[in-house]
Amino acid sequence: MSTSIFFEHLVQEDRVHRSIYTDPLIFELEMTHIFGGVWCYLAHESQLPRPDDYLTGKLGLRPIIVVRDSSGKLRALFNRCTHRGARVCRETRGSARTFQCPYHGWTYFNTGKLRGVPWPEGYACDFAEGKYNLAQVPRVESYRGFIFGTLNADAPPLGDYLGAAKRPIDEWLDRNPGSRVVVAEANRLKFKGNWKLAYDNAADGYHVVFSHRSLLETENRHAADPTKGMSFYMGKPDEAPMYVQYFGRGHHFKDKRPNVERRPGALWEIEGAQPGMAAYEKLIRERLGARALRALDLAASEPVNINIFPNLSILGNHIQVFQPLAVDETESVWYATAIVDEANELEGMADAVNAIRMRTQESFPNFGEVDDAANFEEIQKGLAACEDEWVYMHRGLGIPGRVQRLADGTLKAPATDEVFMREHMKEWQRLMTTRPNIQLSR
Amino acid sequence: MTYVNDRFYEELVASFSDWQRPELEVADVATRDECRRLLEREARLLDEGRYEDWLALYADECVVWVPAAERPGDPRREVSVFFDDRQRLEDRIFRLRTGKAWSQVPPSRTVRMVSNVEVFRAAEKLMVRSNLLLAELRAGETRQLAAWCAHRLAHGKIEAKQINLLERDQSLRNPSVLL
Ligand code: FES
Ligand SMILES: [Fe+2]
Numbered sequence: 001m002s003t004s005i006f007f008e009h010l011v012q013e014d015r016v017h018r019s020i021y022t023d024p025l026i027f028e029l030e031m032t033h034i035f036g037g038v039w040c041y042l043a044h045e046s047q048l049p050r051p052d053d054y055l056t057g058k059l060g061l062r063p064i065i066v067v068r069d070s071s072g073k074l075r076a077l078f079n080r081c082t083h084r085g086a087r088v089c090r091e092t093r094g095s096a097r098t099f100q101c102p103y104h105g106w107t108y109f110n111t112g113k114l115r116g117v118p119w120p121e122g123y124a125c126d127f128a129e130g131k132y133n134l135a136q137v138p139r140v141e142s143y144r145g146f147i148f149g150t151l152n153a154d155a156p157p158l159g160d161y162l163g164a165a166k167r168p169i170d171e172w173l174d175r176n177p178g179s180r181v182v183v184a185e186a187n188r189l190k191f192k193g194n195w196k197l198a199y200d201n202a203a204d205g206y207h208v209v210f211s212h213r214s215l216l217e218t219e220n221r222h223a224a225d226p227t228k229g230m231s232f233y234m235g236k237p238d239e240a241p242m243y244v245q246y247f248g249r250g251h252h253f254k255d256k257r258p259n260v261e262r263r264p265g266a267l268w269e270i271e272g273a274q275p276g277m278a279a280y281e282k283l284i285r286e287r288l289g290a291r292a293l294r295a296l297d298l299a300a301s302e303p304v305n306i307n308i309f310p311n312l313s314i315l316g317n318h319i320q321v322f323q324p325l326a327v328d329e330t331e332s333v334w335y336a337t338a339i340v341d342e343a344n345e346l347e348g349m350a351d352a353v354n355a356i357r358m359r360t361q362e363s364f365p366n367f368g369e370v371d372d373a374a375n376f377e378e379i380q381k382g383l384a385a386c387e388d389e390w391v392y393m394h395r396g397l398g399i400p401g402r403v404q405r406l407a408d409g410t411l412k413a414p415a416t417d418e419v420f421m422r423e424h425m426k427e428w429q430r431l432m433t434t435r436p437n438i439q440l441s442r
Numbered sequence: 443m444t445y446v447n448d449r450f451y452e453e454l455v456a457s458f459s460d461w462q463r464p465e466l467e468v469a470d471v472a473t474r475d476e477c478r479r480l481l482e483r484e485a486r487l488l489d490e491g492r493y494e495d496w497l498a499l500y501a502d503e504c505v506v507w508v509p510a511a512e513r514p515g516d517p518r519r520e521v522s523v524f525f526d527d528r529q530r531l532e533d534r535i536f537r538l539r540t541g542k543a544w545s546q547v548p549p550s551r552t553v554r555m556v557s558n559v560e561v562f563r564a565a566e567k568l569m570v571r572s573n574l575l576l577a578e579l580r581a582g583e584t585r586q587l588a589a590w591c592a593h594r595l596a597h598g599k600i601e602a603k604q605i606n607l608l609e610r611d612q613s614l615r616n617p618s619v620l621l
Contacts, residue, residue, distance in 0.1 A: 092512070092611070185510050185520035190613035214543035218533050275505075275527035279447035331613045336521035355451070355518040359525060366524050367537055370545035370618040377581075377616075 004433040011429040013422070014394035018383045020428075021194040021391070027327035029432060034310050035060030037436035038249070039141075039148040039161045041312035041321060042066050042076055044335065046145065046182035047093070052110060055093040058323060059137065059149060065089050066147065069110045070097055076137035076149040077112045078440070088134070099134075112136045112442065133442040144173055145180060146312070146319075152436040164247040164410050168255070168306045172314055176298060177345045181337035183319065184358065187365035190331045191373040193380035195310075195324040198332055199424065201372055202307040202315075203244050203254040205415035206395060208233040211375055215367045219272035228272045232259040238414035242303075245420075246411040250309025250427040252420035257303050265293030267300040274359040280352045287349055295346050298339055299356035301364070309424060317361055328380050334369070336361040393418040393425070445503040446527050451518050454505065457594055458604050461562055461569045468561040468568070477570045478559045480600070481593065485554035485574075488620055493535040496620070497528075501599040504528055508605045508621060523610060523617065534620060545618035550580040552619055558590075568595040574605070578619060585615065 010017040020026055040059055043066045047055055054067035056079055063079035065088070079087050081101040088101045088108065098115055100107040107115040112134035114127055125132075137149040141158040143166070148158055155161065162169070173179050191198075201207065208230055209216065216234070220226035232240050241258035260266045271277075280299075285292040301316035313320040323331040336358060341350035383391075396402050396417035403413045413419045468474060480499065487496040508523035517525050526534060537543050558573040570593040578585050587607060594602040605621050607614075 185522075187510065187521060187523065188611070188613040189617070190615050192615070211544065214537045214540040217540050217542070218537040221533075221536055273529055273533075275525060275530055276446035276451075278444040282444070283447075333613065338519065351518065355448075358518060358521050361521050362524050366617075367533070370616055371543060373616060374545040374547075374618075 007429045007432050011425045014397055015390040015392045016425050018386070018389055018391055021196060021380065022327065022383050024327045026432075027194075027324070030324075031060040031062075032438070033432050033434070033436060034428065035062075035324070036151045036438050037155070037431050037434070038152065038310065039150045039155060039158055040310065041308060042140070042147045042149050044145055044183045044319060045074075045142055045147060046180075048074070048147075050095065052095045052097050053093075054089070054096060054110065056089055056091065059151070060324065063087055064137065064149075065099070066149075067110050071111075073111075074140050074142060074147055075110075075112065076140050077108075077110075078135040078137075080135065081106055082114070082132045082134060083117075106132075108134050130442055135440040135442055138439050138441040144169065151438045151440065153439040154437040161249060162308065163249060163251070164408060165251040165253065165306060165308055168253055168304060169314065172302060172304060172306060175302065176339050177341040177350065178343060180340065181317070182340055184336045184338040184354070186336060187334040187362065187369075188331065189334070189365060189369060189373055190325065190329065191376050192329055193373075193376040194327060195322050195330040196428075197376040197379055198322050198330055199307065199310060199313075200393070200421050201376070202313045203252045203305055203420045204418070205233065205237060205242070205244060205254060206418065207372070207375070208237075211371050212368050214371065215364075218367060222273070228270050230256075231270070232256065233415070237416050240415060242415045244413050244415055244417055245406075246413075246423045248410065248423075248427075250424040252307045252424065254305040254307075254415070255303075256415075260303060264297060266297075267302070268293060268296040271300040271360060272363060274356065274363055276355055276359055280356050283352050284349050287347060295349050295353050296356075299353045299360055301360055307420075309427065316364060317357060318364075330376075332369070332373070334361075334365045393421040397422065446505070448518075450503075450505075451516065454507070454602055455516055457564060457567070457569070457602070458507075458592060461564055461592075462560075462571060463562070466562040466564060466569075468563050473568070474559065474561050477561050477568060477593075477595065478556075480595070480598075481556045481559060481570065481572055484600070485556050489552050489554055491549065493538070493620060497531055497535065499600055500528070500531070501596065501601045502528065504531070504599075504601055504603075506531060506603045506605070506621065508607060508610070510610055512611045514604075514606075514610075523607065523614070538620070543618065545616050550578045550619050552579075553577045564594075566596065567601070569593070570595060576619070576621075580616065587614075587621075589621075 048068040051070050051072050054065050065077045065079045081088050083106050086103040088099045105118045109115050114132045140149045219228040242256040245253040306314040311322045317337050319335040321333045338354045403419050506526045510523045555575040556572050560571045562569040572591050574589045574591050576587045589605045589607045592604040
């Protein structure tokens with residue numbers, strides 16, 4: 001069977017084959033075709049504020065060092081010594097002008113260029129030639145602080161890749177003072193399941209009242225009317241004004257903002273109770289008077305999920321990153337964000353906003369995501385039933401008028417529709433049957 | 443519940459820094475034994491799922507703080523694995539009791555071992571350092587979480603507990619048992 005017929009069989013109009021979540025060979029191919037073929041999120045610029053700052057991570061399974069070199073340029077170096085392959089840098093983050101491999105002492109500048117090797121007289125080669133420099137991701141670009149990289153020389157420019165997803169990213173940033181945020185530590189989780197289980201879930205409005213039942217009940221345990229958090233999913237969520245939108249290239253958007261009144265304080269009102277809310281709300285109201293509600297909304301969770309294929313989800317105030325570890329193991333890191341108020345728009349109240357915002361951001365990973373992760377693990381276990389081959393994602397399919405194609409070519413559907421999943425699976429299938437033009441630079 | 447404010451955070455951060463000083467160590471056997479008994483009781487109540495009885499060991503204005511940073515900073519500036527005041531601890535218990543917290547359905551079985559208990563005196567309060575090894579059986583697999591803990595005690599109650607997980611800056615699989 002040719003590769004394309006094989007993948008056509010695995011991804012069908014209404015369903016996908018279990019093996020795309022379970023087969024180690026497909027996973028291995030994904031590391032080249034998906035994580036080597038498209039722009040992947042690498043880091044946020046606020047994690048590398050100064051020249052020489054670096055952090056280590058992965059592009060697919062490739063160990064990398066994301067670094068702002070001494071001249072300020074962002075790079076993603078392969079964390080793999082050119083000599084015999086050892087990881088050159090073993091720290092999580094730091095600041096360094098050079099990296100010395102601990103095995104035989106080859107040393108590299110933070111541009112990736114080889115600085116020197118011990119006892120060079122023992123070599124006949126010319127080390128200035130460049131072929132012994134660290135390999136690096138040839139294209140690293142940043143969109144408003146979000147750093148992406150791709151190995152694919154034929155990938156479109158980052159801005160084109162993000163396409164229609166740029167608008168909600170802009171809106172997500174522009175609601176903050178100075179139109180930016182900085183990363184402030186993270187809730188780090190992992191689960192024994194394939195990475196796509198998390199990506200499939202990223203715009204899934206169907207699971208909310210079931211998978212997150214305990215969270216909804218907890219948030220509303222004191223309320224006379226259950227209006228806190230994601231209560232707008234109760235009843236008939238498909239008739240609510242929220243919607244799911246498919247942007248193309250695997251990116252999608254769950255926009256819950258239309259459920260919330262467009263007035264200052266509306267977001268704050270539906271935020272569940274979190275430590276410090278009462279005291280800081282009092283402080284902020286005393287200081288800012290009528291303008292307090294706008295500040296308090298910044299401490300509340302923004303009701304959007306902006307999902308950038310394959311490994312980024314901007315949701316609430318979080319930057320969530322999916323990191324495949326193995327065919328059946330995935331890390332999901334929820335980077336928290338803080339506001340920075342250099343122009344003092346909030347009259348000194350930014351710290352108070354952040355004091356609440358840190359606690360609101362701990363809530364979902366603790367009371368919501370753990371239950372989703374438990375369900376992802378149960379899917380992975382369920383899929384061991386190898387004769388029962390299909391996973392269905394046909395909610396909304398074939399109902400006339402349910403999915404609209406908008407003028408810009410994007411697709412829009414009611415909140416619980418699985419159209420976004422069917423569409424990113426088509427994109428996955430297209431990528432799996434297209435050989436990326438992978439290039440390394442040195 | 444308004445006690446979590448700037449003063450609360452400042453006192454918390456101050457009392458959990460630089461407290462394990464030799465000159466503050468308590469040698470008195472009776473005090474040390476009282477502290478150890480409290481910690482052992484806490485571990486037993488959690489292992490038995492007696493969460494309301496467990497929470498009764500805590501002062502009205504209490505906190506359980508599990509930092510996420512390798513070197514924990516001010517919790518107002520960074521997220522923690524969790525930072526729970528009394529209300530959020532009650533929420534946590536309520537959530538587990540709904541029977542729909544799928545990460546704990548069926549509930550994990552746990553065994554907590556508490557050891558290396560050392561007691562320090564700070565003003566009228568006691569600071570207790572201990573090591574915790576938590577074995578958790580869930581879905582047929584046994585996993586371990588290790589931590590060193592700091593309990594701040596006053597009037598026989600736990601005012602604040604800091605849990606410094608060995609894996610605090612690593613990804614955690616299903617961190618949904620009460621700590
Ligand atoms: S492997 Fe790095 S110097 Fe030999
Ligand atoms: Fe969810």
